[in-house]
Amino acid sequence: MNAQELVRxxxxxxxxxxxxxxxxxxxxxxxxxxxxxxxxxxTVLYTGIASGFKIEGGNNESGQGWQATATAFDNxxxxxxxxxxxxxxxxxxxxxxxxxxxxxPPAAPAAPTGGVLSVVQTKLADKKKTPFDLLITPSxxxxxxxxxxxxxxxxxxxxxxxxxxxxxxxxxxxxxxLFSENALLxxxxxxxxxxxxxxxxxxxxDPLLCEKTLEILTQVFIRKHKELFTGQNESVITYFTxxxxxxxxxxREAEQRLLAFHEKHNIVDYDKQILSSTDEKQAxxxxxxxxEMQYAGASSTLKSVEGSLSKRxxxxxxxxxxxxxxxxxxxxxNQTSELEIMQQAQPSAATAARLASVKQEAAKLDTQLGETVxxxxxxxxxxxxxxxxxxxxxxxxxxxQVEDLKSQLGLMRRQRExxxxxxxxxxxxxxxxxxxxxxxxxxxxxxLSQMEGLKxxxxxxxxxxxxxxxxxxxxxxxxxxxxGSKLLLLLIGGFMGAFLLTGAGVAAxxxxxxxxxxxxxxxxxxxxxVAGVVPKLTAPDxxxxxxxxxxxxxxxxxxxxxxxxxxxxxxxxxIGVLSSQGGEGKSAVCASLAASLRELNISTFSLxxxxxxxxxxxxxxxxxxxxLAALAPGVSVADLTGDGLAPESVVIIEFPAxxxxxxxxxxxxxLDLILxxxxxxxxxxxxxxxxxxxxxxxxxxxxxxxxxxxxxxxxAEFIGARLRPATSPYRPALPAHPQQxxxxx
Numbered sequence: 106m107n108a109q110e111l112v113r114x115x116x117x118x119x120x121x122x123x124x125x126x127x128x129x130x131x132x133x134x135x136x137x138x139x140x141x142x143x144x145x146x147x148t149v150l151y152t153g154i155a156s157g158f159k160i161e162g163g164n165n166e167s168g169q170g171w172q173a174t175a176t177a178f179d180n181x182x183x184x185x186x187x188x189x190x191x192x193x194x195x196x197x198x199x200x201x202x203x204x205x206x207x208x209x210p211p212a213a214p215a216a217p218t219g220g221v222l223s224v225v226q227t228k229l230a231d232k233k234k235t236p237f238d239l240l241i242t243p244s245x246x247x248x249x250x251x252x253x254x255x256x257x258x259x260x261x262x263x264x265x266x267x268x269x270x271x272x273x274x275x276x277x278x279x280x281x282x283l284f285s286e287n288a289l290l291x292x293x294x295x296x297x298x299x300x301x302x303x304x305x306x307x308x309x310x311d312p313l314l315c316e317k318t319l320e321i322l323t324q325v326f327i328r329k330h331k332e333l334f335t336g337q338n339e340s341v342i343t344y345f346t347x348x349x350x351x352x353x354x355x356x357r358e359a360e361q362r363l364l365a366f367h368e369k370h371n372i373v374d375y376d377k378q379i380l381s382s383t384d385e386k387q388a389x390x391x392x393x394x395x396x397e398m399q400y401a402g403a404s405s406t407l408k409s410v411e412g413s414l415s416k417r418x419x420x421x422x423x424x425x426x427x428x429x430x431x432x433x434x435x436x437x438x439n440q441t442s443e444l445e446i447m448q449q450a451q452p453s454a455a456t457a458a459r460l461a462s463v464k465q466e467a468a469k470l471d472t473q474l475g476e477t478v479x480x481x482x483x484x485x486x487x488x489x490x491x492x493x494x495x496x497x498x499x500x501x502x503x504x505x506q507v508e509d510l511k512s513q514l515g516l517m518r519r520q521r522e523x524x525x526x527x528x529x530x531x532x533x534x535x536x537x538x539x540x541x542x543x544x545x546x547x548x549x550x551x552x553l554s555q556m557e558g559l560k561x562x563x564x565x566x567x568x569x570x571x572x573x574x575x576x577x578x579x580x581x582x583x584x585x586x587x588x589g590s591k592l593l594l595l596l597i598g599g600f601m602g603a604f605l606l607t608g609a610g611v612a613a614x615x616x617x618x619x620x621x622x623x624x625x626x627x628x629x630x631x632x633x634x635v636a637g638v639v640p641k642l643t644a645p646d647x648x649x650x651x652x653x654x655x656x657x658x659x660x661x662x663x664x665x666x667x668x669x670x671x672x673x674x675x676x677x678x679x680i681g682v683l684s685s686q687g688g689e690g691k692s693a694v695c696a697s698l699a700a701s702l703r704e705l706n707i708s709t710f711s712l713x714x715x716x717x718x719x720x721x722x723x724x725x726x727x728x729x730x731x732x733l734a735a736l737a738p739g740v741s742v743a744d745l746t747g748d749g750l751a752p753e754s755v756v757i758i759e760f761p762a763x764x765x766x767x768x769x770x771x772x773x774x775x776l777d778l779i780l781x782x783x784x785x786x787x788x789x790x791x792x793x794x795x796x797x798x799x800x801x802x803x804x805x806x807x808x809x810x811x812x813x814x815x816x817x818x819x820x821a822e823f824i825g826a827r828l829r830p831a832t833s834p835y836r837p838a839l840p841a842h843p844q845q846x847x848x849x850x
Contacts, residue, residue: 111612117816118611122604129603130596137595141282142587144312148319149579150303150327154178178296181303184333185294185326191286195277196265197321198314199284200249200258203241207250236279240272249273283314292322302578312584319581327575335566342566345559352555356548363541366534375531375538382528389521396517400510407503430474431504437467438505439512446516475501619788623819627812630789633797636663636780636809639690639697640820652820659824660811661701664755664778672777677710677754679742681776681806685793687762689782690813695759698780699726708754710746714761732761732769742775763796773804785814 115122154177184190241249249264251257264273279285293306305322309315372378444460478501621627624635637660640653668678680698682691695711702709708726715729730745746756758776760768773779781797783789797808815823 111615115608115611121611122607125607126600126603130600133595133599134592137592140592141310143308143310144315144584144586145306145308145588146312146315146319146581146584147304147306147579148323148577148581149297150305150323151576151578152178152181152301152303153574154181155299155301178303181330182294184329185292185305185322186290188286190322190325190329191289191292192265192277193325194289194318194322195284195286196261196273197258197325198318199241199273199276200254200261201317201321202284202314203246203250203261204254204257206246235283236276236281237284240276240279242272245272283309283311289318289322292318308588316581316583323577323581330575339566341562342559345555345562348555349552349559352548352552356545356552359541359545359548363538363545366538366541370530370534372531372534372538375534379528379531379535382524382531386521386524386528389517389524393514393517393521396510396514400507400514403503403507403510407500407507410500410503426477427474430470430477431508434467434470434474434505435508435512437463437470438509439515441467442509442512442516446520471501471505620786621783621789621812622785622816624810624812624815624823627783627785627789627810631783631794631797631810633781633808633810635812635823636660637811638785638815638820638823639693639811639813641785641814641816643817649817652817652824655824656820657697657701660698661705664698664702665705667778668755675752676743676775677746677750677752677756678778679756679758679776680778680780681758681760681773682780682782682811683760683768683797683800684762684782685764685790685796687765689762689784690811691759691782694780694782694811694813695757699757702755708751710750710754710756712745712756712758714759716761732767736767736769736771738771740769740771742772745772763800764792770803773800773806776804776806779804779806779808780811781808782811782813785812785816785819 155174249257249260251260261273264271265277268274269278276284277286280287282288288309289307291308295304296302297304305319307315307319307322309318367373367375440463441460444456444463448456448460475498621630624638628635638656640649640656642649642653664680672678682695682698684691692713695713699709699711703726711727712730713727715731728745742756742758745758750756758772760772762768779800783793801808
C-alpha cells in the first residue's frame, strides 16, 4: 500500500475518522466536567550541594564534580519520594486536620429546600464521599484528637502502627485525595536548572491543605536528610570509640607489665643501667688489675727491706709489739678504704665522722710503730753501706703501702664481683624488656591510630551536619486561585489520539486485506490481464452512471481490438464468460457486453444456462442452454447456436460457476476469448488458480479478467478520468497574414 492508496482509504472512511474522535472528545468532556478544582503551591529549598561550605575545605570547588552533584540531588529526590516520607507526612497532615477540626466550631446544617429541581441539583452537587469521610468517624476523631498537636500526632501514629485493621492504616493506604500516601505521589520535586535550589510543587483540591502539606513535607524532609547525613557516621564513631577504649586498655596493661617488670628487677632506665653496669664492671676490672700490679711491686720491695733488716736484727723484728702494731694498722687501713667507698656511694655525716676518726687512729698507730722500730735499731748501721735509720723508714713505708694495697685489693675484688653480678643480672633481662617495650609500642601506635580514626569520623560527622543544613528560601504559600483546567488539553489529546488510532486501524485493515480491489493488484495476483471493470455504484448520481457507461464502452473497445487478432476462419467470434463461484456478475457482464456491441452494430448472440430462466427472457439473439446436455463429448458451439450465424457476428456464452457445478468443457475448445468475472471485494484463492490453470490446458483461448464491483477511484485509474470542460474553450489564434489574390482574378 503506497501513500496514494493510504490517502484514498482514509478518505473512503472519513465518517469513521470523524465520528470516533468526536465521540471520544464528547466522552472526555462529559466525564471530566465535574472534576474538582486543583490548587497548586510550591516551595524552594537551598541545598548547598554544589557550592556549600564544609569543614574539610575546598569550598570554592564543585565537590566531586558534576556526577557527584547529580547523585546528591538524586538522593534528595529519592528521599522526598520515599514511601516512609509520604507516610509520615500523611499522618502528620491527618493529625493537623483533626486538631484543626477540634478547634473549629461545627457548621450549622443548611436548611433543606423543597421542589424536585432542588433535590436533583442537590444530588448532582453532592460530592462523592472520600475514604477520610468513611473511615474517620466522629467517635474515632474524638479518640485520636489530643490536647495538643504533638499529642494528636502521637495518637495517630500509634493507631497507624496498630496494623492493617486500623482505620488510620486503611486511610493512609487508600486512594484518598488528601490523606493517603498515594495522593502524595503527585508531589513534584526538581532541581532549579544548575543551581543549588530545589523546587517542590504540590496540587490539591483544598488550598489550605495544599500549603500545609508542603510545610509538613519540608519539616520531615529536612529532619530525615539531617538524620541520614549524621547517621552515616554514627556506626563509625561507635566503632572507633570502642576501638579506642580497647586500645587504651591494652596500652595500660602493657605499661603496667613494664612497670611491674622494672619494680621487680629494680630498673629505672634499663639502657642507662646496662651501660653503667658495663662501665662499672670494666672499671672495676681495670682498677683491680692496677692494684694487683701495685701490690705485687710493694710486696717485693717489702720483702727486700725485710731481708736487709733480718741480717741486722732479725730477733727484734719478730717482736710481739711490732707485729701487734702492724696488724692493728692493717685493720685500720681496711676500715679506711671501706668507709671511703661508702662515703662516695652514699655520702653522710656519720660516715664522714667515722672515716676521720679511723684515719686519725691509723696516723697515731703509724707514728707509734715507727718510734718502736727506731728504738730497736737506733744505734745500728745500715746494711751494705746503708744506714739502719733509712732501712727502718723504708720498711715502715713499704709495710704501710703493702697493707693499704692489700686492703684496697680485697675491697676492689668484692666491688668487681658486685659489678659482675649486677651486669650478669641485667643482661638476661634485655630480651624480656624489649618484648614488653614492643608490646607497649604496638599498643601505643594502635591507640594513636584509633584516636586518629575517631577524630576523622567526628570531623566527617560535623562536616555532614554542616553540609546537610537545608534552608527554606521560598516557603509554601496559600493559593487563592485554582490552577488552570487541563480539560482543553484532554479534549485535544483525546481527539487526536482517537483520530490517529482510528486511522491506524483503517490503514492496518487495508494492509491485511487481500481482496483484489484494484485492476493492477488483480493482474499481479492472478497473472491474468484485466480486460475491463464494472464500477461499484455507491450512489445513483449522474457522475457514477456516466463512469459505468464509460467502463462498458472501454470493455467493448478492448473486444474490438481482440476481433482483429487471428482467429478461426468462417466461424463467429466466440467469447466465454466464466467465474469460480456464483454471484460474481457473469450475467451482468454478458448483458452489458452484448448491449455495447449491439450499439456498435455488431451482431451478437448470447447463450445463458437454463437456470437463468427467471432472469433471462429468450429472444432471437438470446438463448438458454442446458449445461448438463452440453457435457456430452463432441458438443460444439454451433450445435447450440445453429448454422445461421455470420462469421462477423459475436457469440457470448455464460458458463456456470466452475467450482460449484459441472460445466461443458467441450465448449472451451471453440472459444476465442475467455473472460473471467470476479468480484473485487474477495481474495484470489488457490482453488481459483488451480481451476483456471486446468482450463488453460484445455483451450488455446486467452484468459482475461473482468473485475466487478470496483471502487470509483480505481475505475478512474483504469479507464482514465474525464477532464472537466474549461469555462471558455481555448482557440489558438493564427498569426495575421496578407490576403492572397485569387488565381482567376
